[in-house]
Amino acid sequence: MTKRDPSSHAAAGITVAAIADAALAVIRISGVDGLTMRAVAERLDVRAPTLYHHVRNKSDLLDLVARNAFDQFTADNAAYEKLRTIDEWIALTRSGSLELRAFYADHPGLAGLIQSKATPDRDQGDGSRAELIRVQIDALVRLGVPEPEARHLFEVTARWSLAAVVAESAEVFTEGLDLFLYGVRARLVDLVS
Numbered sequence: 001m002t003k004r005d006p007s008s009h010a011a012a013g014i015t016v017a018a019i020a021d022a023a024l025a026v027i028r029i030s031g032v033d034g035l036t037m038r039a040v041a042e043r044l045d046v047r048a049p050t051l052y053h054h055v056r057n058k059s060d061l062l063d064l065v066a067r068n069a070f071d072q073f074t075a076d077n078a079a080y081e082k083l084r085t086i087d088e089w090i091a092l093t094r095s096g097s098l099e100l101r102a103f104y105a106d107h108p109g110l111a112g113l114i115q116s117k118a119t120p121d122r123d124q125g126d127g128s129r130a131e132l133i134r135v136q137i138d139a140l141v142r143l144g145v146p147e148p149e150a151r152h153l154f155e156v157t158a159r160w161s162l163a164a165v166v167a168e169s170a171e172v173f174t175e176g177l178d179l180f181l182y183g184v185r186a187r188l189v190d191l192v193s
Contacts, residue, residue: 014044016054020068023061024107032109037061066117067127069110073099080135086188089139090181097161097177104165111165133158144192157184 022043026035037058041048055061076096083089104111114129124130133154140150157180164176 014046014050014054016064017068017071018044019051019054019061020064020071023065024069024110027065027107027110032062032107032113035061035065062113063117065110066114067129069107069114070128070132072103073128073132077131077135080139083139084143086143086185086192089143089188090185093136093157093184094177094181097157098174100161101165101170101173111162115159115162140188143188145188146191149191153184153187157181 019040022040023035025043026039030039035058037048037051037055040061041051044050051061055064073096076092076099079092080089083092137147137150137154140153141147145153160180161177164173164180
């Protein structure tokens with residue numbers, strides 16, 4: 001078996017998804033502050049210039065991570081497409097928020113990065129983050145929530161969850177989440193009644 005030339009991106013088989021996965025692995029170990037093109041390249045066993053075929057600089061790398069950070073949450077997408085009641089939406093949002101908190105806890109600084117990239121139209125782009133946002137908003141609309149209100153409720157829920165991730169205790173986060181979702185549920189019931 002011949003060893004491939006690590007300077008050749010074609011020989012290395014580098015994909016945007018592989019770069020995003022490697023970047024998340026670096027963040028898991030070193031935090032967002034430790035994310036560098038060199039660290040990602042080492043993780044992929046290539047030279048840093050190879051990455052420039054896909055990302056121009058660290059800013060692009062951070063955008064790529066923010067867009068594709070939620071690839072592992074695809075099961076949630078299917079579940080949101082199947083739900084039929086407000087209580088199912090609340091339950092799924094609760095379990096997803098708890099998973100998200102654990103994910104952020106394992107990736108220091110990622111919540112801040114995602115928060116900094118939050119825009120009102122973030123479901124219009126590409127990547128797993130946009131897909132997850134779209135299915136959550138679409139689920140609310142299918143439940144009878146007017147689309148502008150569905151977007152607003154999603155935005156409030158997402159921003160609360162991101163802000164609450166800093167809670168040092170999982171118990172505090174869970175209790176706050178339950179109280180928050182209790183209020184969201186009451187509002188949803190009023191909207192669809």
